Amino acid sequence: MSTQDSAGSLSKKLIADNQTSCNPRKSVPVRIRNSGENQIQVVSGIAWDGKSLVDQFGRVHSDIRVSITDRCNYRCIYCMPLEGMEFLPRKDLLTYEEIVLVLGAVQSLGVKSVRISGGEPLLRRDVTDLVKLISALGFEDISMTTNGHYLGEFAKALHSNGLKRVNVSVDSLDPGKFSRIRRLGDLSRVLGSISRASEVGLGPIKVNVVVMRGVNEDEIVDFCEYARKSGNVVRFIEFMPLDAQGAWTRDQVVGADEILATIRGKWGLSPIEDDGDVSSPATTYRFDDGVGEIGIIASVTKPFCGDCNRLRLTCEGSIRNCLFAREELSVRDIVRSAKTKEEKTKQVQEAFFNALVMKKAGHGIGDPNFERPNRSMSMIGG
Numbered sequence: 001m002s003t004q005d006s007a008g009s010l011s012k013k014l015i016a017d018n019q020t021s022c023n024p025r026k027s028v029p030v031r032i033r034n035s036g037e038n039q040i041q042v043v044s045g046i047a048w049d050g051k052s053l054v055d056q057f058g059r060v061h062s063d064i065r066v067s068i069t070d071r072c073n074y075r076c077i078y079c080m081p082l083e084g085m086e087f088l089p090r091k092d093l094l095t096y097e098e099i100v101l102v103l104g105a106v107q108s109l110g111v112k113s114v115r116i117s118g119g120e121p122l123l124r125r126d127v128t129d130l131v132k133l134i135s136a137l138g139f140e141d142i143s144m145t146t147n148g149h150y151l152g153e154f155a156k157a158l159h160s161n162g163l164k165r166v167n168v169s170v171d172s173l174d175p176g177k178f179s180r181i182r183r184l185g186d187l188s189r190v191l192g193s194i195s196r197a198s199e200v201g202l203g204p205i206k207v208n209v210v211v212m213r214g215v216n217e218d219e220i221v222d223f224c225e226y227a228r229k230s231g232n233v234v235r236f237i238e239f240m241p242l243d244a245q246g247a248w249t250r251d252q253v254v255g256a257d258e259i260l261a262t263i264r265g266k267w268g269l270s271p272i273e274d275d276g277d278v279s280s281p282a283t284t285y286r287f288d289d290g291v292g293e294i295g296i297i298a299s300v301t302k303p304f305c306g307d308c309n310r311l312r313l314t315c316e317g318s319i320r321n322c323l324f325a326r327e328e329l330s331v332r333d334i335v336r337s338a339k340t341k342e343e344k345t346k347q348v349q350e351a352f353f354n355a356l357v358m359k360k361a362g363h364g365i366g367d368p369n370f371e372r373p374n375r376s377m378s379m380i381g382g
Contacts, residue, residue, distance in 0.1 A: 048353050052110045055321075055356040059308055062112045066099060067315040067380065068130065069119040074147050075183040076171070078210050078239060082183055094317045096130045098335045102313060104137055105348040111311075113141035115167075119315070122150040128157040135162025143167065145208075149186065151193035159200045166197055167206040167235075172216050173226060181215065194232065205232045206295070211254040212239045220262045228292035235282050235295040240323075256283070256298035263294070299323075305362035311352065312380060319352055320380060321359035329355045
C-alpha cells in the first residue's frame, strides 16, 4: 500500500472516530492534499504536503486569531470574575518578534488573515508597533477585537500601521446595564471610540453583542436601530460556555431563531447570500429596506464547524485548533530553543499541522459528554 493510500485510510478512520454534532451549514468533502512530484510527508498518520493547513475533514485553514495578553481592564460577566484572576508574568508571553516569526511560518502555509485579540490587546505596550510588524508580512487582512476603552486614542496609529478593521464588544446601549455587564466599563467612552475608529478608516466596524437571557435580550431591537443609524454591523452572539466562573447553562442562551423572530417582528430581514465568505462565523442579514445589516453567530444552536477555517495562538504561545478545544500544542519552546530561523519555522509549521490532526469535526456543545474548555475566553483569545 502506498504512503498516500495508507494515510487516506487512516484519515477516514479518524473522521469516523471523531464525528460530533457540528451540524455544519454545508458538507465538506474529505480530501488529502497531493503534492504532485514532491514526496508527501506523513505527520502523525495524516498525509501532509508541507505547503498547506488542511485537516482530515478537508477544511482549509486560512485565518489565525492571535491573543497578545490575558489581561483586561474590564470584567465582563460572561468572561472574567470581578476578583481572583491570576495573570501570566511578562516572561511567559510571546514577544512581538516571536509572534511575527510564528505568523511568518503559517503565512507560507496559506494563512491570509490575522486577528489580534486578548484579554484586551490595547493593554499590551507598543501594540501599534506589533501591527506594523505584522502588516509588513503582507497578510490580506489584519483586524482586532477590542473592548473599545482605549481604541479612540490608538485608532489613528493602528490604522496608519496597517490595521484594517476592528470588532468592538458592547453588549448594552444602556449605560447602567453596560456597566453591570462589563463591570468597570464606560459606555460613552466605548461609543466615542467607535466613532473615532470610523473617522480614521477602520472599517467596516463590527459591534459584538453577547445576548444573554434575562440580561440584555430586551435590547435586540435597540441594537438593530443602532445598526441602521450608525452604519456599523451589529453581530449578535449566542452566549457560549467560556466564562471563568463556569456558570453557563443552556437556558441562558438566546438562540438565533429567537433573535431573528424578534427582529422580524419589526422589520423585514433577508440573508445576504453573496457575502463571499462561507467560513465566516456570522450569518449576515440585510434589512429589506436596504438600511443596515446585522449578523448572528449561532455557535450553540446552529454550529458552523464544517466551514471552520480558524486556528488560535494564545498569548503564551499555545496552538488551539478550536475555541472549545481541551488540547494545546506549544510553539513557545520551539521559538526559544531551536537554533536557526529556518529550524524554528519548520518546527512551528509541523506543530500547527499536528494541532490540525487533533481537530475534531465539531465542538460538540450539544453532546451529552461535552466538556467545556479548561480556560476562559480571556485566556484563549477572542
